[in-house]
Amino acid sequence: MSTGRQTIRRAALCACLATLAMVAQAAPDATRGEQVYARCLACHALASDRVGPRHCGLIGRRAASVAGFDYSPAMKHSGIVWNEKSLNGFLAKPMRAVPGTSMTYDGVPIAADRADLIAYLKKVNTEAVCQPGSAKP
Numbered sequence: 001m002s003t004g005r006q007t008i009r010r011a012a013l014c015a016c017l018a019t020l021a022m023v024a025q026a027a028p029d030a031t032r033g034e035q036v037y038a039r040c041l042a043c044h045a046l047a048s049d050r051v052g053p054r055h056c057g058l059i060g061r062r063a064a065s066v067a068g069f070d071y072s073p074a075m076k077h078s079g080i081v082w083n084e085k086s087l088n089g090f091l092a093k094p095m096r097a098v099p100g101t102s103m104t105y106d107g108v109p110i111a112a113d114r115a116d117l118i119a120y121l122k123k124v125n126t127e128a129v130c131q132p133g134s135a136k137p
Contacts, residue, residue, distance in 0.1 A: 028112075033120025036113045043105070046129050052103060056130035058082050059122055063098075074100030087118050 043051040053066040063080035064071035078098050080086050090097040091114045093107045108114045124130060 026112075028115040028119035030116065030119040030123040033116035033118070033123075036108065036117040037120055039105075039108070040117075043103075046124060055121055056125060058087075059084075059125060072098075072100055072102040074098050075102070084118055087121070088114050091117065 040052075040055070044053070044055055046054060047056045048054055049066065049069050053069045053071070059082055061082050063078045063082060064076040075098055080090070080098070088111075091108045092111075094101055094103045094105060108117060
């Protein structure tokens with residue numbers, strides 16, 4: 001193969017790899033995260049406690065700190081403060097992240113789905129549903 005063709009093929013390969021890297025590092029999508037959150041609705045709500053605790057105010061909150069909610073001893077003793085990193089780890093495999101948690105959901109296996117879900121939780125926390133005095137869904 002001629003040197004010119006090799007150079008063109010290498011350049012094309014580099015362009016493809018760069019494009020793949022950009023796609024892989026796309027910004028989390030809160031709108032898509034809302035769709036992922038639909039999986040959580042069986043046990044959680046944004047502004048009220050259900051089988052699981054409310055999610056409004058989750059980012060920056062210490063685990064097991066919603067007053068009146070009956071958390072597992074494991075969650076009470078976890079020492080977790082919920083941020084992007086801790087949520088990502090917990091959402092990937094809840095029972096591995098906090099052995100003994102009462103959250104028996106197997107987790108969100110796809111990293112992009114977790115990133116989108118976390119983006120949604122961050123976004124919704126600034127919206128009316130999560131503000132004091134709002135209607136509680």
